[in-house]
Amino acid sequence: MFSIWSISNRTNGIKGPWLPGFISLLFPEKCAFCRTLLLTRGEEIPVLCLACEKEIQWMVPPHCPRCGRPFPKGSTSHLCSDCLKQKLFFDWGRAVVLYQGVLAEAIRRFKYHGDISLAGPLGLFWNRMNLEDLSFEAILPVPLHPARLRERGFNQALLLGKILAKIHNKKVLPKALRRIRNTIPQVQLDHSERERNVRGAFAVREKQEILDKRLLLVDDVFTTGATVNECARVLKKSGAKEVFILTLARVGAA
Numbered sequence: 688m689f690s691i692w693s694i695s696n697r698t699n700g701i702k703g704p705w706l707p708g709f710i711s712l713l714f715p716e717k718c719a720f721c722r723t724l725l726l727t728r729g730e731e732i733p734v735l736c737l738a739c740e741k742e743i744q745w746m747v748p749p750h751c752p753r754c755g756r757p758f759p760k761g762s763t764s765h766l767c768s769d770c771l772k773q774k775l776f777f778d779w780g781r782a783v784v785l786y787q788g789v790l791a792e793a794i795r796r797f798k799y800h801g802d803i804s805l806a807g808p809l810g811l812f813w814n815r816m817n818l819e820d821l822s823f824e825a826i827l828p829v830p831l832h833p834a835r836l837r838e839r840g841f842n843q844a845l846l847l848g849k850i851l852a853k854i855h856n857k858k859v860l861p862k863a864l865r866r867i868r869n870t871i872p873q874v875q876l877d878h879s880e881r882e883r884n885v886r887g888a889f890a891v892r893e894k895q896e897i898l899d900k901r902l903l904l905v906d907d908v909f910t911t912g913a914t915v916n917e918c919a920r921v922l923k924k925s926g927a928k929e930v931f932i933l934t935l936a937r938v939g940a941a
């Protein structure tokens with residue numbers, strides 16, 4: 688098992704202490720986020736430089752045990768107001784890191800500027816999540832509308848979901864859920880507008896695929912949760928047994 692931050696040294700299997708340095712002189716590795724040159728650390732070539740590593744803020748308790756909403760340091764973990772009011776349709780939600788700084792910049796480059804070389808380094812973050820207790824059966828990426836997909840050329844949630852599926856040896860159901868309405872990008876809207884914007888935007892393509900299944904819905908960023916919650920609503924209505932949400936990043940506590 689490799690460390691979350693490192694790719695295995697390409698010189699694996701070739702003996703000689705001089706090789707890693709020599710190889711990295713010929714093919715210098717750059718930080719996946721800020722592109723500064725990297726130095727090998729022991730047996731491994733890191734993916735991020737130390738400065739970028741330091742900026743990453745892992746999502747840690749205290750948080751809502753059900754939806755993962757972060758609480759200020761020092762408070763105790765308890766159900767959040769959304770979960771108490773039963774406004775959420777998913778059964779469990781978590782994010783790996785806080786959406787800020789170099790990480791947010793990398794996600795924007797990946798998603799809006801088509802830098803798909805970032806999919807691999809971002810996918811390494813999944814290693815940090817222990818999902819064994821969930822016993823989910825399949826991974827569903829949040830779908831893009833076909834028009835948006837044509838424009839962007841890829842679905843970031845699908846690329847990240849495929850990496851997650853490899854780690855956990857699960858299947859991906861990329862077409863089980865489809866986006867039937869091309870909505871305004873959520874980024875321009877406030878909380879209640881987001882809910883209205885995605886209402887009725889998704890449909891289940893083939894009920895049989897999700898019936899009685901425990902599903903893990905994957906996306907890149909959780910902002911207000913309106914999108915994933917609407918997906919969860921539709922999936923539950925169509926007979927999914929449980930819907931779990933996992934996003935790479937989450938916007939900080941409001």
Ligand SMILES: [Zn+2]
Nearest residue numbers: 718721736739
């Ligand atoms: Zn860096």
Ligand SMILES: [Zn+2]
Nearest residue numbers: 751754767770
């Ligand atoms: Zn909650």
